[in-house]
Amino acid sequence: EPEVTQTPSHQVTQMGQEVILRCVPISNHLYFYWYRQILGQKVEFLVSFYNNEISEKSEIFDDQFSVERPDGSNFTLKIRSTKLEDSAMYFCASSVGLAGVYNEQFFGPGTRLTVL
Amino acid sequence: TQLLEQSPQFLSIQEGENLTVYCNSSSVFSSLQWYRQEPGEGPVLLVTVVTGGEVKKLKRLTFQFGDARKDSSLHITAAQPGDTGLYLCAALSGVTSGTYKYIFGTGTRLKVLA
Numbered sequence: 001e002p003e004v005t006q007t008p009s010h011q012v013t014q015m016g017q018e019v020i021l022r023c024v025p026i027s028n029h030l031y032f033y034w035y036r037q038i039l040g041q042k043v044e045f046l047v048s049f050y051n052n053e054i055s056e057k058s059e060i061f062d063d064q065f066s067v068e069r070p071d072g073s074n075f076t077l078k079i080r081s082t083k084l085e086d087s088a089m090y091f092c093a094s095s096v097g098l099a100g101v102y103n104e105q106f107f108g109p110g111t112r113l114t115v116l
Numbered sequence: 117t118q119l120l121e122q123s124p125q126f127l128s129i130q131e132g133e134n135l136t137v138y139c140n141s142s143s144v145f146s147s148l149q150w151y152r153q154e155p156g157e158g159p160v161l162l163v164t165v166v167t168g169g170e171v172k173k174l175k176r177l178t179f180q181f182g183d184a185r186k187d188s189s190l191h192i193t194a195a196q197p198g199d200t201g202l203y204l205c206a207a208l209s210g211v212t213s214g215t216y217k218y219i220f221g222t223g224t225r226l227k228v229l230a
Contacts, residue, residue: 004158033218035218035220042204042220042221042222042223043153043159043204043206043220043223044220045217045218045219045220048216048217048218055216056210056215056216056217058217091158091159093158098208098216099208099218100146100147100208100216104161104164105161105218106161107158107159107160108158109156109157109158110156110157110158
């Protein structure tokens with residue numbers, strides 16, 4: 001069964017460093033998403049991406065964040081200068097169409113980012 | 117800002133007991149999804165409810181969408197240890213404004229003791 005994969009599973013970085021989180025969405029999916037979940041808190045929408053551009057982004061997704069689809073398979077989230085409060089689980093998801101009633105979004109296993 | 121509040125936040129019950137968790141909002145949604153998340157994994161979709169008053173069953177799980185499409189409930193009959201996990205409701209917000217953002221509820225962490 002096709003699945004969303006994410007690498008690395010755990011990333012430890014120093015505050016101020018840049019990190020790139022990688023995701024391989026399901027191959028025939030057209031919509032891609034990033035979410036984050038701070039420990040003990042709810043899953044929060046960061047950004048959606050379609051047709052090689054950002055569709056929507058949340059207030060969390062500030063200038064420190066960027067997304068890219070560098071090739072036909074990978075979808076990346078870059079945090080330019082990490083802060084302590086960026087420590088969280090980051091989930092990638094993908095869907096055939098815009099996620100909602102008719103289109104299920106499938107989540108990857110997540111990358112745990114720890115900023116020291 | 118559209119919010120989804122879930123209750124209870126935590127629930128610990130014995131195997132065989134029944135339970136209900138709730139997802140409430142002041143906003144109307146065109147649909148609502150329920151997910152289950154296990155430690156170290158991403159959320160997995162259980163069901164989507166669309167019509168006000170709709171009831172859907174998935175084995176021992178019964179999902180109901182409120183008549184006004186502002187709230188939903190998940191009822192588990194005869195809970196088993198395998199039901200342990202974080203249950204999340206979610207919905208697509210901003211549909212009327214065209215700013216589509218997926219929002220998640222605060223979650224109910226269920227533990228079923230053998």
